[in-house]
Amino acid sequence: MNSLFSKTKEIQSSMDGFIDQVEKAALIFLEGMKAYFSGKSERFEEYSSELADVESEADKIRRNVKYKLYTFMLIPESRGDVLGVLETLDDVIDLTEKVLEHFLIESPDIPDFLKEDFLELTELSYKAMEELSKAARSFFTELKLVNDYVNKVHFYEHEADKVEKILKLKIFKSEKIKELAVKISLRYFAEKIALISDESEKVAERLAVYAIKRRI
Numbered sequence: 001m002n003s004l005f006s007k008t009k010e011i012q013s014s015m016d017g018f019i020d021q022v023e024k025a026a027l028i029f030l031e032g033m034k035a036y037f038s039g040k041s042e043r044f045e046e047y048s049s050e051l052a053d054v055e056s057e058a059d060k061i062r063r064n065v066k067y068k069l070y071t072f073m074l075i076p077e078s079r080g081d082v083l084g085v086l087e088t089l090d091d092v093i094d095l096t097e098k099v100l101e102h103f104l105i106e107s108p109d110i111p112d113f114l115k116e117d118f119l120e121l122t123e124l125s126y127k128a129m130e131e132l133s134k135a136a137r138s139f140f141t142e143l144k145l146v147n148d149y150v151n152k153v154h155f156y157e158h159e160a161d162k163v164e165k166i167l168k169l170k171i172f173k174s175e176k177i178k179e180l181a182v183k184i185s186l187r188y189f190a191e192k193i194a195l196i197s198d199e200s201e202k203v204a205e206r207l208a209v210y211a212i213k214r215r216i
Helices: 009-037 041-071 079-106 112-140 143-173 180-215
Strands: none
Touching: 009 041, 009 079, 009 112, 041 079, 079 112, 079 180, 112 143, 112 180, 143 180
8 A cells, every 4th residue: 555654654544534524524514405405404503513513623633733744744755745635625624614604694595496406516516525535535545546536526526517507597597586686695605515616626636736746
């Protein structure tokens, strides 16, 4: 196994734990949005609170890894890349928390004829984040697999873009939605959900570059 942390098992364990939090955040985001679209407000609030806890735990792990990398002068040749992976993955977790928070605070009324599209967009963003998690884990264990997962992130981000466009067209062409302010609000929430796939793609691209550097 091509492990970046063959001599620093404690850091490896911490990185595994951090990526576990990324995967958990993606799942909670997905289930939380499903609950929202199904009108299960109490369950949605529980997911929102749970995701905040995950984000907090991820922050603790990230700070701990950063402290150990600098305090004990571990892997100096790769430290910048490792910290870059940590910081950008943490940004994606933060984003999932913010999306649920926005829905919790503003409680937009999603018309029934749009719920299927919103759910599909949510699932595609989730899949992009899920594949990103796999790419990150591979970066620290099986480097040769990184590009396979990065390509899947690209695929799901592209599919999310298509659904986002279709959703926006439905919103603004619909005669069922009379007020422009409502249309703008729905577009805003569609963009927030799609942003998770966009950010996942950005992080995946950074991982691809880091992987190339490690092969050289």
